[in-house]
Amino acid sequence: MAKTYAIAIVGIGKITEDQHLPCIAKNPRFKLTGLVSQRGVARDGVPSFKTLGELLNSSTTVDAVAICTPPNARHAIAVEAMDAGKDVLLEKPTTATTLETADLVAHAAKTKRVAYATWHSQHNAAVDEAKRLLQGQRLKRLHVEWKEDVKRWHPGQEWIWAPGGFGVFDPTINALSILTKILPGPLFVTSAELITPSNRETPIAGKVSFRSPAAASGAALTAEVDWRQTGPQSWNIDIETESGQKLALREGGSKLSVDGKETVAAPMEEYERIYEHFAELLDKGESDMHYAPLQLVADAFFVGKRVATDAFHW
Incomplete structure (x- = not known):
């Protein structure tokens, strides 16, 4: 037992x-x-x-x-x-x-x-399938659109606006965690805009550009993130390979479409899978501590340019 x-x-x-x-x-x-x-x-x-x-x-x-x-x-x-x-x-x-x-x-x-x-967004069947499809491929285009409502997901939480609180990169790191799992090569930050409210210390929105040895010449690898989106939330990753295949991850990585046809649509059971994996690690006495997503966020802050925007109030 x-x-x-x-x-x-x-x-x-x-x-x-x-x-x-x-x-x-x-x-x-x-x-x-x-x-x-x-x-x-x-x-x-x-x-x-x-x-x-x-x-x-x-x-x-x-x-x-x-x-x-x-x-x-x-x-x-x-x-x-x-x-x-x-x-x-x-x-x-x-x-x-x-x-x-x-x-x-x-x-x-x-x-x-x-x-x-734990990187919960990695624990989706659609993410696993995207990784399989991208093996050995070269990237022509990558775009992350990760936009949500901070008032819905972090109501009244002041720590997110303090240094060390990550700001909008708290949810953005979920998208980056997916990329570090599925891409056929490492990802590096080349530039970033950190759009920061005048009364806060961390960004409410941002734009990031990347490069990768797995990308074709002239490839565009970008991310646009925002914490001011109301209504439907946007957790999307679009990838086009040099061979012309188009992958669209939707709803935080729970759904995948390939060339316009939905191929994976599974319920979001990310945290259930986290605890399943933790039990397996405990059984084996093994750790799982990769942290490339955290390094990407750190690099975005390291090379990023701060751009001031309107004050934020709850």
């Missing part, structure tokens, strides 16, 4: 409420045994603590910890958990900086713990 792992969640916000708690509840490989919430969020029958230290010093059984705090707190929490002999799952983006994530890779190896950097 497969082992059931006792798991605690650190950080109880919208994504935890919408995805992590429901997915843990319906996965027989996990049992929720603890919550850590500075705001004191509780669930019937599950003990709640203000800090991870309080949880670790209690009699609560915990095998693994899912870290769902804002990014700037994740490195310290993950180190504390691994030092206490716990395996860790990290919401995306893994940490606030690339070196923090690199350190967690090394720390997991040092402590012999499992560490898993």
